[in-house]
Amino acid sequence: MMKIYRFLFALFVLVPFGAHAYIDKNIAVIQVMNKAAGKTQTLQLPVGQLVGFEKLNLLVRACKQSDPFDAENFYAFTEISKADGGKIYGNWMDRNNPGKNPVQNADYDIWLVRCE
Secondary structure (H helix, E strand, O other), X not given: OHHHHHHHHHHHHHOOOOOOOEEEEOEEEEEEEEOOOOEEEEEEEEOOOOEEEOOEEEEEEEEEEXXXXXXXXXXXXXXXXXXXXXXXXXXXXXXXXXXXXXXOOOOEEEEEEEEO
């Protein structure tokens, strides 16, 4: 009987409700559209490494994949700034919901494709 109570305790108290498992990935694959030129380019950004692209500096701090047993989604905490200074964006990107935290810039549209 005591074993059942321990199991129930572990199930309902130690395991939080709504907990999600994420898999850390090392590469964020993003697409950048230069609005003036009308061209789109796919970039692979290593997590933790500052990458310069045209007039931008891009830094991905984390890239995560949702639990493979849930609907597949990817999230990346990204910081984007102008090469000459000035932060443009610093927040989580959500592949399945790009309008939630959009990158708002007159020159570029940027969105997350996946994490690898």
